[in-house]
Amino acid sequence: MNRIIPIMPCQSIKEQAAFYEALGFTTLQMSTRPNPYLSMGYGELEIHFYGSKKTVPTENATMCYIKVDEVERIYEEFTSNLKKNIGKVPRSGYPRISKLKDLTHDQRFILTDLSGNTLYIGTPYGERPDSVFWRSLESAKYAKHFEALYDLTYSKEDYRTAQKMLDKFFPPITDTFDACALDWAKVLLVALDLHKLSSQTIHKSVNDKLQELFEISGPLTLEWNKIKQKYEDILKGE
Known part of the structure; x- marks a missing residue:
């Protein structure tokens, strides 16, 4: 065959x-x-x-x-x-x-x-193993919750439940997220995209936090370039 x-x-x-x-x-x-x-x-x-x-x-x-x-x-x-x-x-x-x-x-x-x-x-x-990058975190504390959040947002497209999970398990607009900056950026990207998917608007506070992370991240590595590109795609609606 x-x-x-x-x-x-x-x-x-x-x-x-x-x-x-x-x-x-x-x-x-x-x-x-x-x-x-x-x-x-x-x-x-x-x-x-x-x-x-x-x-x-x-x-x-x-x-x-x-x-x-x-x-x-x-x-x-x-x-x-x-x-x-x-x-x-x-x-x-x-x-x-x-x-x-x-x-x-x-x-x-x-x-x-x-x-x-x-x-x-x-x-x-x-x-294509590098695609796992988007739905995984280095932090063991947040990894499982983030994977579930990602699937609710992009696989099941259940924005209401995803928003509840985001509010419950993540502090995306505060300074108390005790994980690396790259993990935080991934959570913020989902929060930004989730808000846009459900309301067709950009969440200003989440957007400001992401811009702060870009400023303090220094020279962009391969991983940060991926983050920056996805951020720009969300803003453009791609």
Whole structure:
């Protein structure tokens, strides 16, 4: 067995092709009559669609997990292509694409197309171990709570429970967080992103604390460069 090619429903063959082309896919084959059918390719990846006017995006439960070697590169290509071809990166509705998520077993993003088909595109941590950086702390005192907080925020997207956990186990806006500055910065990043995800605004006190940490951290190491880049992405809404 060499590979498996998913075949998913779509409302409109032509509109489906246009969306996937906007992502960077190439149309391999398109037939509109008598049986609407479409095949799209992206490198070695191939996805097929059959036309069905009965497809309702909000009721479509079709899903597919796509394991890739470099999820960050593909995410960057997809979002850049969308900005160039349709003028934005849609985060809600149909179609939409999520931000990159660092989950328990992989780093991934979620792509939902015009017809409601959902693609989970990810790289397992065993093949990209540096991604563990984002959901782990050096401090044994806070590590387990932070991992749970991270999963609530980015995997379950349960912002209310995540906020309660943040308030209970972490003092992100005080000077009493007894762990290293890098751990503190990671907690502050989640607090900043959590507030923006739930209210669409930037938490001023958390933002000020992060800026203070950047000022006292000295010359930026590889780890601090990662922190600074993610901070800038949150501010930009990426």
